[in-house]
Amino acid sequence: MNGRVIAGRYELSALLGQGGMGQVWIAYDRRLDRRVGVKLLRPDRLAGAPDAEELRHRFARECRVTAQVDHPGLVTVHDAGSDGDDLYLVMQYVEGADLADHLAEHDPYPWPWAVCVAAQLCAVLASVHAVPIVHRDLKPRNVMVKADGTVTVLDLGIASALDTDTTRLTHTGSPIGSPAYMAPEQAMGGTVGPYTDLYALGVLLHELLSGSVPFAGSTALGVLHRHLYEQPVPVRQLRPDVPAELEALVLRLLAKDPEHRPADAQEVYQALAPLLPRAGAGREDGTGAEAAGGLPLPVAPMDPTRPFLLPHAPWPGRAAQPAGAARPAVTAVPVPAAGPDGTPGEAYLLAPPASTPPAPAPLAAAQAASAAPGPVPPGAAPPPPAPGVPVPVPVVPGAAPYPAAATPATGTDPRTPAPAGAPGGPDAPVAVDVAAAVDEVKRLLDHGRITRAVDILGGILPAAAARHGEHSPVVRTLRKQYAATLMDDGQYRRALPELRLLAEEFARDPGPHAARQALQFRFEAAQCLEALGEAAAALEEYRTLLPHFEAAPDDAVRPLEIRRSIGHLLLALGERGAAQETLARLLYDAERVHGAHHAFPAEVRRTLEWLARVR
Structure with a gap:
């Protein structure tokens, strides 16, 4: 027992794992007497980290935004906040196995299973991208497969909470995320968007079909270099039974240029739909009926085809038990593990149920964040209403x-x-x-x-x-x-039309003050476009605005911020040479305005150094 109690409520019990920026614990909720997973984040490990209050504010905002996404494929977050120097996330107990373990136990992984996993992930991504939220760290360790074959995505919002303009790189100088699943624009420190998650989905799908990630290496730098400059091996060369249309989809998802990837998760789902098994194709009575790809119908736990063959069907093992009866639990034993790039990671071995079922433990509690409403103290605001109220x-x-x-x-x-x-x-x-x-x-x-x-x-x-x-x-x-x-x-999609309307209204008013207000609203609208992943539109708007802000004598910082965004957007669009030139000129001017040791020029300098390393 650790003995530490987070926020006076969550008693830490056993350490499941730890990484570069945090720890994952099994904990007990003293108020509701339930097992939960707690992730403690250590923002001090980030290079150029802002002051503690600013980081807590950003963390709280990302938690609120994440909490607004309602999808059964997302883990439920019970609470979030700060405790001492740590930021904490409290998540639901998730029963099952993470996708990395599921893949290791089924070699080769049936391609219909891979299609069903990817289709479920598309549904989750479509929901989070509509907010908009970009996961930034989609990988098998952040996907759970539950007994009924459904999948749950973990860690939503964590990377975005820590990835700011001045904290894009970790203390080691590398981008935030997992190198084996990192899109080229993310590897270069550029602006990320929904297209970044689609690339990670392509890596994950390639791994499920072939048994390995498309780009591996002994170092993180070597892996990222391959993402930038090498083409993936088509999966049918490694596994001929994979349908040609599935191979083509994987190659589109792994395109270096985001413009050449599918437009959104909905388009990916539509490409997968013809390959999904048909609902009601057979029964779960052990008769040996077969489903898509010649596979037996899903009679065992954690079969990803089950939600498509038998949608909304009750899980028979659970339904057959009398009320109050204990049921065997899959438990997780944490062990050290290494990722495809050789970096330390967290892994969990599945232990079979004993004759007397042990108490279940959360598997991979590295999950996303938001504060769930509790009792309202006197004088505090009431909780937000339920959707539709x-x-x-x-x-x-x-x-x-x-x-x-x-x-x-x-x-x-x-x-x-x-x-x-x-x-x-x-x-x-x-x-x-x-x-x-x-x-x-x-x-x-x-x-x-x-x-x-x-x-x-x-x-x-x-x-x-x-x-x-x-x-x-x-x-x-x-x-x-x-x-x-x-x-x-963080509701950029709703803010964008309001900002455009305000810009139009102030542009019609006479006087320099109104003109400056109109420019400010256009700048904020460009920020919304950037956050929504509309890189080309944001880049065009920033370039239009830059001369106007440079002509203003009273603000030397805003033009620098716009130029930094332009550099990151150029990286996102694959224009690396133009981005390096933009950032190099920016570094000179930023040092002149802020001084060489300020966080702003330091972040630009790290980006340029990183781009030189991945050359």
């Missing part, structure tokens, strides 16, 4: 709010009531109290309840527009707060 908006006491479309457009100060008899006055239904809602939003933001604040702002905007006018100062102020809060909450 209307968001309550503060109203004038004793009155019911109008529907947004029917709200009277009278008055300019939301605190000033309309006269008696007038629409919205004492003799008429009272409209939403925008001022009270704004006060509530401020209180929520002070308590860190950003997602709840976003819901309230989005709810009052239509009512405020109907009452005060779409282009009124009140609505413009609300829209600015709404866009800023969406950005802070």
Whole structure:
């Protein structure tokens, strides 16, 4: 027993493994008396790490964004926060085996199984990319195969929480992630996007089909060099029974240029769909009926074809047991392991159930993060509503709010009531109290309840527009707060149209202040495009904006930030020469503005040094 209790609730029991930036523990939730997995992160191991408060803020934001993704293929995160110098994630207990062990136990791995695993991963990736979230570290150790054949993705949000503009590289100078599964743009320290996860999916699929990753080596640098410059061996040369269309899909996923990969996870799923087994192709009664690829129907645990052959069917081993009966558990024994590139890793050996089943342990608790709502302390904001539940908006006491479309457009100060008899006055239904809602939003933001604040702002905007006018100062102020809060909450897809609308409105106003505001909103819109993985569109917008910001005499830092983004986007688009030239010139100017030892030029210098190493 370790004895340490995290956040006064989670008692650490046994160390499952540790890596370069953290540890994974089995723990017990004292409040709910359940086993959980706890991952402790050590951000001090990152090069150029920002101050602790900034990192905790970013970590909390990534946790909130991750918590908004609702998909059965994602592990549930119970809690997240900081305890002393550590950031912690508390995850559900996941029963099964990680995909790396599953592959090791089935050699060769049946190609229909590989197709079914990849199809399930596509469904997960489509959900997370829509947020948008980029996993950045998709690999077999971060995928669990459960007894019913379904897969669960782990570690969502961790890499993105630690990968900032000034922490793209670890303390060793290499990019954050697993070299064997790292896309070329990620290997060069460039901007990542959904296309980065699709490359990792291609590596994973190649490994399932051939038994090995396409690019291996004795060092991380050697592996990354092969990702950049070598072509993968087509899987049919290693295994002729793989369908030609499956081989073609793997090669598309492994394209060096993101523009040559499939457009999204949906397109990958559609390519896999003709190869999936048909639902209801047979029975699980041991009659020997066969499914796709000549495989027996899934009567054993952890058969990935089962969700497609028998969708939503109960797991027979579990259904046959009487209520309250103990069932055998697959337990995990942690052992040291090495990755394909020779770096230390975490592995788990599956132990068969004993005659008296031991207490199950979480397998691979290196999982993604978010804080689940607990009891609300006095004065704190209430938890966000469930999806589909209307968001309550503060109203004038004793009155019911109008529907947004029917709200009277009278008055300019939301605190000033309309006269008696007038629409919205004492003799008429009272409209939403925008001022009270704004006060509530401020209180929520002070308590860190950003997602709840976003819901309230989005709810009052239509009512405020109907009452005060779409282009009124009140609505413009609300829209600015709404866009800023969406950005802070990582909801870039929702923030983008608001920022574009604000940029258009301010561009129509006279005066230099309005013009500068319009440029700022366009800059934030470009940041959204970059975060959404739309590298070409973001690059074009940054290049358009750069001369305007360079002409501003009062801000020498913003042009440097734009040039850094341009360099990273050029790397993402495979234009390595142009990127190196851009970053080299940037380094000179950044040292002149910030000094040679500032975090900004230090990060640019590390990127250039890394690019020289992987040449």
